[in-house]
Amino acid sequence: MKIALLGYGKMGKVIERIALERGHEVVLKKDEFNTFDGIENADVAIDFSAPSIAVENISTAINQGIPVISGTTGWLENYHKIERLCNEKNAAFLYGSNFSLGVNLFFELNDYLAKMMAKFKDYKVSMEEIHHTQKLDKPSGTAISLANAIINHTEKNNWAIENPKEDDVFIDVKRIDDVPGTHSVFYNSEVDLIEIKHIAHNREGFALGAVIAAEWIIGKKGVFSMKDVLDLHK
Numbered sequence: 680m681k682i683a684l685l686g687y688g689k690m691g692k693v694i695e696r697i698a699l700e701r702g703h704e705v706v707l708k709k710d711e712f713n714t715f716d717g718i719e720n721a722d723v724a725i726d727f728s729a730p731s732i733a734v735e736n737i738s739t740a741i742n743q744g745i746p747v748i749s750g751t752t753g754w755l756e757n758y759h760k761i762e763r764l765c766n767e768k769n770a771a772f773l774y775g776s777n778f779s780l781g782v783n784l785f786f787e788l789n790d791y792l793a794k795m796m797a798k799f800k801d802y803k804v805s806m807e808e809i810h811h812t813q814k815l816d817k818p819s820g821t822a823i824s825l826a827n828a829i830i831n832h833t834e835k836n837n838w839a840i841e842n843p844k845e846d847d848v849f850i851d852v853k854r855i856d857d858v859p860g861t862h863s864v865f866y867n868s869e870v871d872l873i874e875i876k877h878i879a880h881n882r883e884g885f886a887l888g889a890v891i892a893a894e895w896i897i898g899k900k901g902v903f904s905m906k907d908v909l910d911l912h913k
């Protein structure tokens with residue numbers, strides 16, 4: 680398949696290598712120094728760019744009728760706008776806060792644990808996310824997905840990265856050089872601590888997941904998530 684890479688930074692480069700290894704072709708590497716010229720030749724667009732540019736990248740591809748995979752985080756206040764555009768244009772769009780298989784399994788584990796812990800009020804839930812110092816958004820998109828699942832199943836109503844209120848899930852955000860992404864969920868009581876943790880060793884898992892999602896979305900119409908790609912919940 681012919682791929683337009685929207686964003687050609689740390690992730691765009693790993694995605695390019697994995698896509699070429701899997702026999703695909705890259706027809707556009709869009710960054711801040713060029714235009715969308717050539718996007719019309721793509722079968723699919725993969726957006727790993729920046730919070731400020733993601734909506735423009737995704738809308739441009741959808742308006743051309745090109746299916747889009749987006750892994751960019753930090754733009755979700757505009758998610759419904761993109762969802763509407765996708766439906767209006769009868770196009771295909773898939774956002775994932777994290778494309779790695781490991782994190783998507785971790786999401787399932789987090790969901791199960793949150794459901795189970797909801798009735799054990801002695802345990803206080805909190806989270807931690809650690810990423811490299813170049814990351815633009817906080818908390819991470821993955822941390823927001825994890826927190827939203829906890830909010831769905833417990834009496835928590837929101838998440839907070841500072842001064843948490845009683846009904847907030849506190850997310851402790853840490854930035855340390857070269858950390859690809861570490862997420863932990865804690866349930867702490869007076870007597871013990873339950874912790875679940877995912878550590879990405881590198882960016883390969885994110886990139887492979889994005890290419891697999893791009894292969895999967897060809898020929899489909901609608902708004903999807905990684906649950907659809909991985910056939911979880913079926």
Ligand SMILES: NC(=O)C1=CN([C@@H]2O[C@H](COP(=O)(O)OP(=O)(O)OC[C@H]3O[C@@H](n4cnc5c(N)ncnc54)[C@H](O)[C@@H]3O)[C@@H](O)[C@H]2O)C=CC1
Nearest residue numbers: 686687688689690710711727728750751752776777778885
């Ligand atoms: N969903 C997932 O599995 C993952 C998501 N991410 C997210 O993907 C995004 C990109 O991550 P990285 O590649 O590490 O970042 P990066 O900073 O290394 O690369 C971003 C690229 O976006 C493009 N870009 C930035 N500003 C632009 C502008 N104003 N106009 C046009 N192009 C622009 C440039 O090509 C830049 O190199 C981030 O939002 C990050 O949080 C990162 C890893 C995994």
Ligand SMILES: O=C(O)C1=N[C@H](C(=O)O)C[C@H](O)C1
Nearest residue numbers: 752776777814819820821860
């Ligand atoms: O910016 C990153 O690097 C990452 N971003 C995603 C996020 O915000 O959750 C996914 C991964 O943790 C790496």
